[in-house]
Structure formats: C-alpha cells, structure tokens
Amino acid sequence: MLLLPHHDRGKTGDAMSITLPEFTPTQESLFLTLGSRALDSRLPRPFLGDRMADDIITTIGYDLGKFPTLNTKALDQRSKVFDVAVRAKRIDEMVRRFLSRQPDAVVLDLGAGLDGRIFRVNPPATVTWYDVDFPEVVALRRRVLPGSANAHAIGADLTDPDWLHNVPSDRPAIIVADGVVQFLELKDFVSLLNRLTNHFPNGELAINAYTTYITWVLKHTRAMAAIADGVANPGFNDPRHVERWVNGLTLLDEIFLTRAPEVAELPLIGRVASRVAARSATASRIMRTMVLRYRF
Numbered sequence: 001m002l003l004l005p006h007h008d009r010g011k012t013g014d015a016m017s018i019t020l021p022e023f024t025p026t027q028e029s030l031f032l033t034l035g036s037r038a039l040d041s042r043l044p045r046p047f048l049g050d051r052m053a054d055d056i057i058t059t060i061g062y063d064l065g066k067f068p069t070l071n072t073k074a075l076d077q078r079s080k081v082f083d084v085a086v087r088a089k090r091i092d093e094m095v096r097r098f099l100s101r102q103p104d105a106v107v108l109d110l111g112a113g114l115d116g117r118i119f120r121v122n123p124p125a126t127v128t129w130y131d132v133d134f135p136e137v138v139a140l141r142r143r144v145l146p147g148s149a150n151a152h153a154i155g156a157d158l159t160d161p162d163w164l165h166n167v168p169s170d171r172p173a174i175i176v177a178d179g180v181v182q183f184l185e186l187k188d189f190v191s192l193l194n195r196l197t198n199h200f201p202n203g204e205l206a207i208n209a210y211t212t213y214i215t216w217v218l219k220h221t222r223a224m225a226a227i228a229d230g231v232a233n234p235g236f237n238d239p240r241h242v243e244r245w246v247n248g249l250t251l252l253d254e255i256f257l258t259r260a261p262e263v264a265e266l267p268l269i270g271r272v273a274s275r276v277a278a279r280s281a282t283a284s285r286i287m288r289t290m291v292l293r294y295r296f
C-alpha cells in the first residue's frame, strides 16, 4: 500500500508520484471529486473531513490544476468544494442509516473512483461492500487505497451486465452512485438500474444527479473541458421521472443542498444565493446537484 500516513505528508511534500495510465475523460473525472474532498479536508472546518482523499492525491502527485474550478482564485475554498463534499456527506449518512437497519446488507458503490467511502462509513463486519469502476481505475485503486476485510473491488464497465453475477443476490442492498449518473447514457443508466433492482430482493439507491440545464453547462464550460467529453447523460429535471423508467423504484427523499445546514458556513454571496434558491425546488435543482434516495 502506498498511502502515506497523514502526519508524513508535510515531510514528503508532493515529491512522490505515480505514473497514471491514459485515462478517458470519464475516468479522469474521479480526480475532480477526489480533489474536491482533498481540498475540503484542508479547510479549518471541513464539510466532510476526508483526510484520506488528500493523502491519495498527494501519493499520486496529481495536478489539480487540470480542473480550473478547483484552481481558480475567483472562488473561495469553501464554495469550490461545497457540492462534492456535502453530497458525499449526505450519501454517507444514507448508507449508514440503511446499514443500521440492515446490518447484513450488500453495499454497491458504482463508479467508486478512488473514493474511500467505506472508511468514512465504517460498516460492521457483517456488511459486504463492492466498489465498482473500470478495470484501469480499479487497478489504481488497489495501489493507493488500503484494503478492508469485507470490501471487494470489481473492475468492470457498469454497462456490462456480467459483473453483477459475482454479487450476492439474496441480501438487501444499498446502491450508491456519487458523481456517476452524468457519465452514463440514459438508456444505459435505466437498464443498469433495472438490472440492479431485479438482482436484489430489496434495497435503496442513493445517487446525485443534474438537471438538463446543468448538464449542458457541464459539457460546455471551459472549466470542465477535461471531463466534458465523458458527459453522456442529458440529465433530468424531475427525480420522479426515474420512478417511471425503473420498475419498483420509489423516491424517498430529495435533498436540496440549498437547504443544507452547511450553507451557513458559505461566504455571504453563496449563503444568500442558496437561501434564495432554497425557496423553490426548480431553482434548488438548478443551483446545486440533486441528492436522491429511492427504495425498491
């Protein structure tokens, strides 16, 4: 394992680095979310506080300058990381709540990238956890993240139906997709969800998603150029649409990050804008990512 202990980071600086394979824009996007969590962890009062994310970025020696949104001086640090850090926190809470009711469950983290969610959630040993991502990403994951007795990494394309055969089908499941939906074509997203809901006896789905307008912006702003080519999903404006596309799926929660208590920690402009948008579901969905929980 190459992960540096947090207290050694200052001594080693960024000197250590790993030569990365040629990632596609979709795969490269994992560094945007990982980098956001790393920057969050450096805040005096982080939203999420995932220091492992920072250790991984430092170990790899990844240049976050590829993502102008993380590098710009025009935004303060808290505004840069708010969406990624707070949505991860909400999704972690959803997973913890589910596991407290179903301690024998399976967790599937779809498109897990280099996220160490399992270490944040710290599930009981009775849980079996699967992190799924492309084989190239999983190979890197194995190098830079510590192992865990009840965790498995599956290197596969999520659109390939075969990988699911290796996952037990007789236990409830909590399925996470954090920062992933926008990279799946709508037809692939829908068939993946239908396969998953048919595979398990019951469970929950915890995802974030974007509206069609925000998806268009993601694809067309220069700030997102490094990953724009990977964006394949047109987005959706109403989370209830997913109920119609996937058999047996019911929306349980839509969390508006504009109403998150963490908004109080944003600088004045972000706070005011969030509070104004918070009055309307449509404005909330446009301003910040949707965080959604469904049951099946």
Ligand SMILES: C[S@@+](CC[C@H](N)C(=O)[O-])C[C@H]1O[C@@H](n2cnc3c(N)ncnc32)[C@H](O)[C@@H]1O
Residues within 6 Å of the ligand: 026, 027, 028, 029, 030, 031, 032, 033, 034, 110, 111, 112, 113, 114, 115, 132, 133, 134, 137, 156, 157, 158, 159, 177, 178, 179, 180, 183, 184
């Ligand atoms: C924005 S990153 C998010 C990573 C992680 N969930 C996080 O929060 O840091 C999107 C991830 O989804 C993965 N992904 C997208 N489409 C995929 C597919 N068809 N099969 C496997 N992984 C996929 C990418 O490789 C990438 O790691």
